[in-house]
Amino acid sequence: MRKTVLIPTDFSVESVNLVKTALNSNEEDSFEIILLHGLYLPDTMTELILFRKKETIRKLENAAFRESCQLLLSKYGKRIESLSVDLFTGFNQSAFENYLEANRVDEIYALAESRFKGPHKRSFDLMPFVKNASVHLFKIRWVDLGKDSYMDRNQLSALFFGHFSSS
Amino acid sequence: MKIQNKIIYILLAVFFSYTLLFSGFIYYSISNYAFTDFYKRLEIRAIAAAKSRLENESGGNVIRELRQEYLEKLPDEEIRLFRKPSSGHWENIPEVALLDPSFLEDIIQEGTGTYHDKKTFYYGTFYLAPDQTPYLVVISAENYFISHHIQYLRNLLFTALGFAFVIILVAAYLFSRQIIQPINNIIVKVKEISSENLHLRLPGNSNNDDTISKLSQTFNEMLTRLETSFETQKNFISNASHELNTPLTSIIGEAEVTLSKARKPEEYVQSLNTILGEAEKLEKKTKALLMLAQTGFDGKSQKFSKLRVDQLILDVKETVEKIDSRSKIQLDFSLLPENPDLLKTNGNEPLLHLALSNIILNGCKYSNFSPVKVALGASEDRILIIVHDQGIGIPTQELKYIYDPYFRASNTLNHEGYGIGLPLARNIIQLHKGDLQVRSVEEDGTTVQISLASLR
Numbered sequence: 001m002r003k004t005v006l007i008p009t010d011f012s013v014e015s016v017n018l019v020k021t022a023l024n025s026n027e028e029d030s031f032e033i034i035l036l037h038g039l040y041l042p043d044t045m046t047e048l049i050l051f052r053k054k055e056t057i058r059k060l061e062n063a064a065f066r067e068s069c070q071l072l073l074s075k076y077g078k079r080i081e082s083l084s085v086d087l088f089t090g091f092n093q094s095a096f097e098n099y100l101e102a103n104r105v106d107e108i109y110a111l112a113e114s115r116f117k118g119p120h121k122r123s124f125d126l127m128p129f130v131k132n133a134s135v136h137l138f139k140i141r142w143v144d145l146g147k148d149s150y151m152d153r154n155q156l157s158a159l160f161f162g163h164f165s166s167s
Numbered sequence: 168m169k170i171q172n173k174i175i176y177i178l179l180a181v182f183f184s185y186t187l188l189f190s191g192f193i194y195y196s197i198s199n200y201a202f203t204d205f206y207k208r209l210e211i212r213a214i215a216a217a218k219s220r221l222e223n224e225s226g227g228n229v230i231r232e233l234r235q236e237y238l239e240k241l242p243d244e245e246i247r248l249f250r251k252p253s254s255g256h257w258e259n260i261p262e263v264a265l266l267d268p269s270f271l272e273d274i275i276q277e278g279t280g281t282y283h284d285k286k287t288f289y290y291g292t293f294y295l296a297p298d299q300t301p302y303l304v305v306i307s308a309e310n311y312f313i314s315h316h317i318q319y320l321r322n323l324l325f326t327a328l329g330f331a332f333v334i335i336l337v338a339a340y341l342f343s344r345q346i347i348q349p350i351n352n353i354i355v356k357v358k359e360i361s362s363e364n365l366h367l368r369l370p371g372n373s374n375n376d377d378t379i380s381k382l383s384q385t386f387n388e389m390l391t392r393l394e395t396s397f398e399t400q401k402n403f404i405s406n407a408s409h410e411l412n413t414p415l416t417s418i419i420g421e422a423e424v425t426l427s428k429a430r431k432p433e434e435y436v437q438s439l440n441t442i443l444g445e446a447e448k449l450e451k452k453t454k455a456l457l458m459l460a461q462t463g464f465d466g467k468s469q470k471f472s473k474l475r476v477d478q479l480i481l482d483v484k485e486t487v488e489k490i491d492s493r494s495k496i497q498l499d500f501s502l503l504p505e506n507p508d509l510l511k512t513n514g515n516e517p518l519l520h521l522a523l524s525n526i527i528l529n530g531c532k533y534s535n536f537s538p539v540k541v542a543l544g545a546s547e548d549r550i551l552i553i554v555h556d557q558g559i560g561i562p563t564q565e566l567k568y569i570y571d572p573y574f575r576a577s578n579t580l581n582h583e584g585y586g587i588g589l590p591l592a593r594n595i596i597q598l599h600k601g602d603l604q605v606r607s608v609e610e611d612g613t614t615v616q617i618s619l620a621s622l623r
Contacts, residue, residue, distance in 0.1 A: 020501075020502075067546055067549070067551070070546030070547055071502055071504075071544040071545065071546050071551065072502070073546075074504035074505070074506065074509055074544075074545050074546055074547065075501075075502045075503065075504050075505065075544070076505075077504075077505055077506075078505060155606065155614065155616070156544075156551060156553065156616060157542070157553045157555055157614045157616065159502065159544070160499050160501070160502065160540070160542035160544070160553055160555075
């Protein structure tokens with residue numbers, strides 16, 4: 001079966017780790033994965049005219065994020081139909097619902113204890129929308145076997161040693 | 168000869184001879200032009216003068232007017248007309264006889280002739296008067312251009328040559344210094360590096376492609392190789408002195424205690440068993456350590472070949488457990504790629520083995536043998552190895568010194584060590600064009616991230 005999974009991201013490796021969890025929890029399915037980041041559109045006219053989605057995403061991504069996506073692709077290449085990064089620019093719940101419907105999202109995976117840290121000054125946390133979303137929601141709790149080291153959440157090691165359980 | 172002087176001389180010779188040739192050519196062609204031009208002017212004047220004097224009234228008047236109007240008088244201009252003597256020999260006229268004989272001969276033979284002494288130029292030709300009497304016309308005038316202007320030009324060219332020489336000299340000096348300076352810098356830096364401080368490197372802008380940066384890069388690579396082989400030996404000695412002492416001490420202690428008095432056979436058997444156990448451990452350790460040290464000694468050491476990193480990690484795990492049986496290593500292969508080719512890299516197996524086992528052994532040692540996690544993953548072109556321990560960590564302000572040989576962090580006093588392992592590991596990774604990053608939080612743990620280029 002093919003599923004479309006949405007994962008809110010703040011471009012940290014930790015959020016990419018959710019992809020791994022999603023893939024591990026459904027061994028047979030193949031996935032279309034959307035990593036979604038909340039970003040308000042710029043306020044000024046010139047910035048709005050010069051706003052390019054792809055360019056903005058490229059600037060927001062960091063090397064560790066990109067590399068961790070690559071790692072996942074080389075591991076799960078056959079089961080990942082597509083892995084895309086997208087921006088959500090809406091203001092309210094119904095915009096979010098629309099987005100879910102338009103992209104035919106089947107499941108959302110998110111961290112229960114979100115430690116959102118916006119990489120951009122107009123970034124915002126999608127969690128409030130995710131919590132009230134109508135789609136069947138899988139919440140993921142972050143359980144690290146070792147000490148919970150905040151320093152590593154944006155490093156590649158976060159992709160390996162973090163352990164999740166679905167709740 | 169110093170290479171700088173050599174460059175200066177070569178540049179000077181090339182550019183100065185070029186300038187010399189250039190000004191010589193100008194001088195020659197200008198003066199050549201001045202000669203032909205002046206003879207032409209003389210010719211016109213000679214003909215006009217002869218015409219005006221010998222032609223009949225009306226024609227002569229027109230020409231005289233034209234001459235006065237448009238032909239300016241040359242300095243020292245003098246026109247002489249000689250009627251052909253009845254004897255037919257021009258030399259019979261005394262004034263003609265005073266002229267230069269070859270000049271006269273030229274006129275007689277070819278109809279016109281030119282001649283000049285220092286300042287005065289002569290032009291001679293025949294003119295047939297209307298009554299069919301041949302006249303000899305000789306005009307002489309001072310060539311003002313040759314006598315004054317050409318001298319000025321000569322002076323000008325010489326001054327310009329002098330200036331050019333100075334400019335070329337300065338330019339050549341600056342240029343040669345520009346060329347030589349980086350090489351001199353390298354020489355100064357290289358002189359500072361001896362076997363005592365092999366960890367020093369030449370400052371090189373890595374992205375630059377010019378010869379000088381390539382030179383320092385090549386030199387740095389050579390230093391890395393050299394340092395690696397030095398350190399491999401030091402590493403063996405430090406490991407050996409550390410790891411071999413413990414079992415030896417217990418063997419000796421056990422034997423001494425047993426021999427201190429006569430004992431029952433069972434006791435001898437028991438103590439011999441203990442000794443045997445320790446000796447076997449010792450043998451294992453020695454073998455493992457020797458294997459690690461091999462790289463420095465078997466002549467064909469630094470050869471690169473294809474190897475699989477997952478196999479390497481499994482081998483390293485075995486070695487580490489042999490060297491210190493208390494080590495606990497958890498492998499995380501959850502992100503092994505589907506395509507095993509991604510795990511292949513080009514490297515020197517013993518060296519990589521040494522580097523990895525050093526890092527993992529460090530992890531075990533400084534975390535008091537709590538589990539060390541080793542993870543492996545591969546992206547399209549990089550292979551990633553992550554070693555994570557929950558040990559004592561490294562104080563943040565000391566992180567920048569961890570690659571200095573013999574440096575030991577301030578919180579390592581309770582642990583034996585010599586500060587050789589990590590610099591060695593980094594050198595080995597650098598030899599493989601890889602990248603080693605260490606992140607650490609004191610009292611929390613250390614993460615070492617190694618990335619190697621995969622084969623494709």
